[in-house]
Amino acid sequence: MDSDDLKPEDFFDAALAAMQALPTEPRARAAHLAEAGLTGVLAPEAVGGMALPLAFAVPVAQAAGRALLPVPLSETMLLARALAPVAPDLAAALCTGEAAATLQGAGGAALSDTCTHAVLETGAVVTLADAEVTPLGALDLELPLARISGGTVVARLDPAAMAALTRDARALACAEILGAAETCMQTVVDHTTTRVQFGRPLIALQAVRHALARQKLALEGLRHALRRSLGDTGEARSGTTAFLAATQGGVQVAEGAIQLHGGMGFTWDVPLHRYLRRIRRIEAQQGTPALASRLAADFIAELA
Amino acid sequence: MTAQPAAAPLTIATDFGARAAAWFDGNTPAGFHADRTDYAAPDLAACRAYEAAMHRAGLAGITWPTDYGGHGLTLREHLAMSREFGARALPESVNSIGKELCGPVIQAVGSAAQKAALLPRILDMTEIWCQGFSEPEAGSDLARLRTKVTRDGDGWRANGQKIWTSGAYRSQKCLLLARTGSVEDRHRGMVMFALPMDREGVRVNTIRSIDGRDSFCEVFLDNVWLDEAEMLGAPDEGWSAAIRVLEIERATNRMYRAWRFENELRHLVSAIASEPATRGLLEDGHTRRRIAQALTDIDMVKGYVELAVEALAEGDRIGARGSLMKLHWSESHQNFVKLALDLVSQLPANAGPVARRARARFEQGYLFSRAATIYAGSTEVQLDIIAQRILNLPKGR
Ligand SMILES: Cc1cc2nc3c(=O)[nH]c(=O)nc-3n(C[C@H](O)[C@H](O)[C@H](O)COP(=O)(O)OP(=O)(O)OC[C@H]3O[C@@H](n4cnc5c(N)ncnc54)[C@H](O)[C@@H]3O)c2cc1C
Numbered sequence: 001m002d003s004d005d006l007k008p009e010d011f012f013d014a015a016l017a018a019m020q021a022l023p024t025e026p027r028a029r030a031a032h033l034a035e036a037g038l039t040g041v042l043a044p045e046a047v048g049g050m051a052l053p054l055a056f057a058v059p060v061a062q063a064a065g066r067a068l069l070p071v072p073l074s075e076t077m078l079l080a081r082a083l084a085p086v087a088p089d090l091a092a093a094l095c096t097g098e099a100a101a102t103l104q105g106a107g108g109a110a111l112s113d114t115c116t117h118a119v120l121e122t123g124a125v126v127t128l129a130d131a132e133v134t135p136l137g138a139l140d141l142e143l144p145l146a147r148i149s150g151g152t153v154v155a156r157l158d159p160a161a162m163a164a165l166t167r168d169a170r171a172l173a174c175a176e177i178l179g180a181a182e183t184c185m186q187t188v189v190d191h192t193t194t195r196v197q198f199g200r201p202l203i204a205l206q207a208v209r210h211a212l213a214r215q216k217l218a219l220e221g222l223r224h225a226l227r228r229s230l231g232d233t234g235e236a237r238s239g240t241t242a243f244l245a246a247t248q249g250g251v252q253v254a255e256g257a258i259q260l261h262g263g264m265g266f267t268w269d270v271p272l273h274r275y276l277r278r279i280r281r282i283e284a285q286q287g288t289p290a291l292a293s294r295l296a297a298d299f300i301a302e303l304a
Numbered sequence: 305m306t307a308q309p310a311a312a313p314l315t316i317a318t319d320f321g322a323r324a325a326a327w328f329d330g331n332t333p334a335g336f337h338a339d340r341t342d343y344a345a346p347d348l349a350a351c352r353a354y355e356a357a358m359h360r361a362g363l364a365g366i367t368w369p370t371d372y373g374g375h376g377l378t379l380r381e382h383l384a385m386s387r388e389f390g391a392r393a394l395p396e397s398v399n400s401i402g403k404e405l406c407g408p409v410i411q412a413v414g415s416a417a418q419k420a421a422l423l424p425r426i427l428d429m430t431e432i433w434c435q436g437f438s439e440p441e442a443g444s445d446l447a448r449l450r451t452k453v454t455r456d457g458d459g460w461r462a463n464g465q466k467i468w469t470s471g472a473y474r475s476q477k478c479l480l481l482a483r484t485g486s487v488e489d490r491h492r493g494m495v496m497f498a499l500p501m502d503r504e505g506v507r508v509n510t511i512r513s514i515d516g517r518d519s520f521c522e523v524f525l526d527n528v529w530l531d532e533a534e535m536l537g538a539p540d541e542g543w544s545a546a547i548r549v550l551e552i553e554r555a556t557n558r559m560y561r562a563w564r565f566e567n568e569l570r571h572l573v574s575a576i577a578s579e580p581a582t583r584g585l586l587e588d589g590h591t592r593r594r595i596a597q598a599l600t601d602i603d604m605v606k607g608y609v610e611l612a613v614e615a616l617a618e619g620d621r622i623g624a625r626g627s628l629m630k631l632h633w634s635e636s637h638q639n640f641v642k643l644a645l646d647l648v649s650q651l652p653a654n655a656g657p658v659a660r661r662a663r664a665r666f667e668q669g670y671l672f673s674r675a676a677t678i679y680a681g682s683t684e685v686q687l688d689i690i691a692q693r694i695l696n697l698p699k700g701r
Contacts, residue, residue: 189695203697206688212697213690220628224607225600233606241603244596292596293589299599300586303570304577 006052011041012059019067026113029071034097038073043080047088048095054168055230061172065179068274070142071114074172075103079119082165087125087155090117101125103169106287108136108145118148123162126151140281141274170243173282174226177250180275181219187272188212188257191264208260215256218249240295247288250279320377321384327361328392338393338665339571341657348474351398356429363389364403365427368411373424379613383559390563393571393665401470402426402433404557405549406479409496413537413545422477422498434475436466436499436523437546443468444685446546447490451482451525453497460530462497465522468679472508472521475501480525481546484539494542497534504529515671553680555612555626561633562605565640568669569598572644575662581652582659594643601636608632624693627686634676635683641670 018036022029033039041057043049050056061074079101080094093099101117102109109118111133119125131151138144157165189212192202202208222245229242254276258265265272333354335344346354358364359373366382368374375381397403407426410419425431442449451464462482472478478499485493499506505528510518537545573595576582585591608629612622644666651659677683691697 189697193697201698203691204699209691209697210684210687212695213687216690216695217628217631221604221608221632224611225604228603228607228610235603237599238603241600244600245604248600289593293592295599296592296595299569299595300573300577300592303574304583304586 006056008055008059011056012063015060015063016067019063019069022067022069022071026070029097029114030076030100031097033071033073034095039076039097039100040080040095042077043091043095044084047080047084047091049080049084049091054171057172058175058226058230061175062179062182065176065181065275065278066183068142068180068271068278070112071100072102072110072112072143074176075110075119075169076100078165078168078172079103079117082119082157082161083125083155086157086161090125090154102148103165104148105166105169105285106290107285108147110140110143110281110285111146111148112143117154118151119157119162119165120148121162123157123159124153125155125157126153137284139277139284141277143278143281145281145285167239170239170286171226171229173286174222174229174242174246177246177279177282178219178223178226180278181222181250181253184254184257184272184275185215185219188215188260192260195262202260211256211260215253218252222246222249237295237298240291243286244288244292244295247279247283247286251276251283254279317378317380317384320381321388324363324385324388327358327363328388328394331357331361332392332394336394338395339567339661340393341661343661346395348398351395352429352432354395355397355399359427359429365407368407368423368427372411372419373427379556379616383610383613386560387563390560390565391567393564393567396558398471398474399426399429399432400558401435401479402431402477405435405553406433406477406498408552409479409545409549410498410536412548413496413541417533418498418536431476432471432474433477433479434469434472434501434521434523435549436469436472436478436480437549438468439465440467444682446481447543448487449481449483449494450487451480453482453484453495453530456529459532460497460535462499462525462528462530464525466525467522468511469508469521469523470519470679472501472523473510473518477501478506478523479536479549481542483542491543493540494546495539496536496542496545497530498536499528499530499534514674515668550681551622551624551626553626554630554686555622556609556616557680559609559613561637562602562609565598565605565633565637566602568644568666569595569602569640571662572647572666575651575659576647578658579651579655581655582647582650585647585650591643591647598636598640598643601632601640605629605633605636624689627681627689628694630680631683631686631690634673637676638673641666641673645670 015038018033023032038060040049041052041060044051057077064073076094080091083091090099094101099116100114102111102115103119104121115128117125118128128151132149134147136145136147192208195202225242225245229238258272261270264270335342336346337343362375363385365374366377366385367379370376403426407423410422437446439449439451453460453462478501480497480499482495483493484495505526507524509522511520512518513520576585616622648663648666651663
């Protein structure tokens, strides 16, 4: 496929449609996503990928956030690219959906039954079948966090590849948060438009309008920060600041949406909590407080 | 809700930025930099001369047509200059109202003769402008303004009072918003004029502001004569032109803000690190999280500005998006100056000149920052605009 005629946003609708028609059998899910052309967006053509730049994976990750996808697709897309030079067979399997992989961050890895492989912080690529998996809390219902150790090492990524992977994974995590936050925003606008109290829809009340405006501010702020971090700003920190903007803004929108749903917002059946859980899981997975601390420390070190 | 892409590459006019940087570094008088120990607040004459020189060097009026003293380039070059201007602690323009608000409005609604007469004099700094919108009875609810113009022969007579008019005491011209009918007409019948401040019947009093400066004013208009040729745009265009001014004010005015914000953060951290008594504060986890927050906010404000420039360069109107930008900038900057004040307040009595300069800058900056959530439409007004015009929430009944 020629990236000249393709625009990143063209991927969004197709990705979302495929995600909403996901098979119930976990092992069949990766192949389904592969058939929709999503797993190999970034991988080189030699392993069956489309060799597109990162910007094309962004709307896919955004759709995954909206669909609460129970597959670590962002990680799979990135690893199909990263593994192509060192483990081409595994990279090819990730593209076809025979395999699916997750990436362990400072706070663990997002894991579901679809996954077959994991990349650990050391760069070791291991099989999950014989790895030791310790669950780490249950915030994210579809993709909970776990700590992975052991497992048969099938390949290794060098530190440079790991650094690039971590950076790109963070950008796609922002995009997932964006998708989740957009859904919450739409849901809360719909709800407050139809819910009547004091004889008027809630959105006629200034306090409600202002709360929604603040959520919109957070949402657009994170969208702009993400978009900026994908361009060439010449600033090494922009990926980190975008991620911090995303976790902060995403949480604000999701929590705000729950608040404005009243009692309904506190129910299991209204899915807002699932988006909040996902955003909080991503935040924990990336070790966000330490990330913020390091960002400041680097800035201080540059000046002192 | 449609998916918006997150990937348009930014076009940064790097060559122009390098040229601007070289000019600032080679031509800025000693004492101008608020982050240096030799800082001495420049007076009006020094600021005027500096800004006129900036214009001659091609760094003001960048986007204005060459026919009117401009340089005929795009907002991308203006952004490149702004990044360099912001990165240095240079004095705020004494004519930003002329250059960034009145100039664009004159270009949009003025006649050819008005453009030729007014625009070059803004850029060469012979005419400083002020903005006469707010009145004692019409602040957030600007449409309720009362200053009235009535026909008198082939011209008009203006009567009324303006307030909070920044820099009116030093201005040669005022962008006056008035009405031809009554307050009940709301935004109908609004007119805009280029009022010469030395006209008979114009009286200006300065008002001292919380930072101790006599910067904004009340302006009384007592039967002031206005020539027909001084009316900007058609009689009924006043309100739409005013909205345009406000949109610009919130979006592209002082485009350098994010970079100045970053300059302030650098200055603050360097000053705190320069004193053995306070250096340890920078190791503290809470302080670090607040610094990370400031960096995150700075990059978000940059993102808003850069993407607005891209959109405008593609021919879009900025519209209500400026409200998002103004709100984020004003609140996050207030948040930052609180951090700055917390830190400089812990500097010791025997602090050196670097630290003393920072303390003076940020005490003043803290007080001045209170204005940011009031002027150009208060926070509450911006929230109303976002709900109404960006989220399109119906008002209901
Ligand atoms: C430093 C500075 C410089 C200025 N320079 C200029 C200038 O050069 N030219 C000029 O024309 N004006 C200028 N202004 C005036 C500025 O535009 C007004 O102060 C502003 O529009 C608010 O109007 P107000 O002061 O009448 O306050 P009010 O409108 O009385 O507002 C008071 C408070 O009530 C809140 N409020 C008002 N309406 C609503 C609402 N509908 N819902 C919820 N809350 C509401 C406001 O947010 C505010 O907190 C300047 C102001 C400052 C502080």
